Amino acid sequence: MTGNRDDVQDQVDVDEYEALEQIARERWGDQWTIRVNHYADGTTRRYAMHSDGRLRPDEHNFDDDARVLEQERIWVNVDEQQIYRDRVHIRKEFEIISSGCADAHPEV
Numbered sequence: 021m022t023g024n025r026d027d028v029q030d031q032v033d034v035d036e037y038e039a040l041e042q043i044a045r046e047r048w049g050d051q052w053t054i055r056v057n058h059y060a061d062g063t064t065r066r067y068a069m070h071s072d073g074r075l076r077p078d079e080h081n082f083d084d085d086a087r088v089l090e091q092e093r094i095w096v097n098v099d100e101q102q103i104y105r106d107r108v109h110i111r112k113e114f115e116i117i118s119s120g121c122a123d124a125h126p127e128v
Contacts, residue, residue: 035098036066043094043103044068067095075109082111 037054044052048070057065070092077084089110096103 036096039096039098039103040066040068040094043096044070047094065095067093069093080109080111086111 040054044054052068052070054066054068059065072090072092075088075090077086079090080086080088082088089112090107091110092105092107094103094105
């Protein structure tokens with residue numbers, strides 16, 4: 021039985037997801053999420069993440085009133101059988117630069 025490239029990629033996707041889910045459950049119990057980013061060049065990155073919550077002002081280098089979260093992220097390379105991990109500080113700011121209704125963009 022032979023498979024095409026899509027079949028092989030589908031299996032890698034399943035293996036990667038299952039590996040991420042297993043690692044996340046072992047590390048964080050039921051306090052995690054898996055995110056998937058699809059890029060214009062056709063690549064995809066999946067990672068499991070867990071938030072350790074909001075940091076106190078003395079725990080980050082932003083303004084004292086900044087809302088900064090600490091997140092731990094894990095991603096895997098199934099082909100290389102490698103697990104990668106990092107811990108990042110996330111500061112989210114939102115600014116509404118325009119607003120309107122969906123009718124303003126009929127192509128959407």
